[in-house]
Amino acid sequence: MLSIRTHKLAGYLTGATMRSTNAEEKWSSEDSMVTYWLVQSFDPSLSKQYIALNTAKNVWDTIAEQDFGENNYARGYDIRKKCSGFNQGGLSLVEYYSKLTYMWQQLDSYCSFTPTNPTDIVAF
Template sequence: MMFISGKGKDDYLTGAAAPPPKGDPKFKSWRAENNMVMSWLINNMDTEIGQHFLFYGSAKEIWDAAKETYSDSENTAEFFEIKCVLHDIRQGDLTVTQYYNTLSRYWQQLDIFEESDWECPRDHLKYRKIMEKERIVKFLVGLNKNLDEVRGRIFGTKPLPSLREAFSEVRCEESRKKVMMGGQGAPTIPESSTLMSRRTTFTNDKQRKGRPWCDHCRKPGHTNPMRELLIFMTLVKRRP
């Protein structure tokens, strides 16, 4: 449906693009576009299902029959399953983004089951606001305990932010905590590297004993002037 709508051909599904009389010059163009939409529908079905619709006369007929036959909007078992998953789901090992996206996918499926025609648009808007508030609470309650601070901060906001704003704030807090935790402590040096460094120092000290040693030439008898200059510059920088 999204692909067909993006192509501007969804009128062939709703029936708004009704076929003109066969003698009408526009009939040929309508038939070509109708057949194109029919092929899009059938090609996106399983082979066994698509074969059933090959001889239908219009895209609208295929769409109505497929919707009536295979639609899950009246599938009570699936509706119950989605409700159970949403009740039990928690962040756990997921990142905040993964947790939020998982909830959003189930909420989108739930919206399909709860889709209905509202006589009063204002009542529908009020209902959507109530649902949004419930989803904000669900999202916040399922967060891990290390995000208690930002959760309490959002719950204390009057009025509550939107679901997307709440998610954005929690995600920023998660990123901040990761940066802070990543900066704690200095990187540890493997014990083998430390031992190797000590052995090298011991060997050099042994070789240098009683005679000057050049680190550049690796020979006794004189010192490395560049090394002495670097040591001097380091000491100057450390002076208050």
């Protein structure tokens, strides 16, 4: 996402950047670049199912539907299970904390809590 925002190409994910007949080659090139960045951010075992989708928006919408849907309780349960069974093992403290924080962030994406006041916003 950072590369996409840095290059001001988020419109390809939201559909705000529309295909233009005047600039078809530019649109196609940029859309392909965004698609590539998205697919490269996945685990290699998952990327194959997305590479065949024809636009970055299609990839983005498919990911959102599969992984971040409001009713995806199974994914949330899986992440909670991983968090509860995760231990430092042979990892350095920095690696352990980084991986645990990443799992917490994933879990937060499934949380339905909406902060309503400044204290909640800071705490959440």
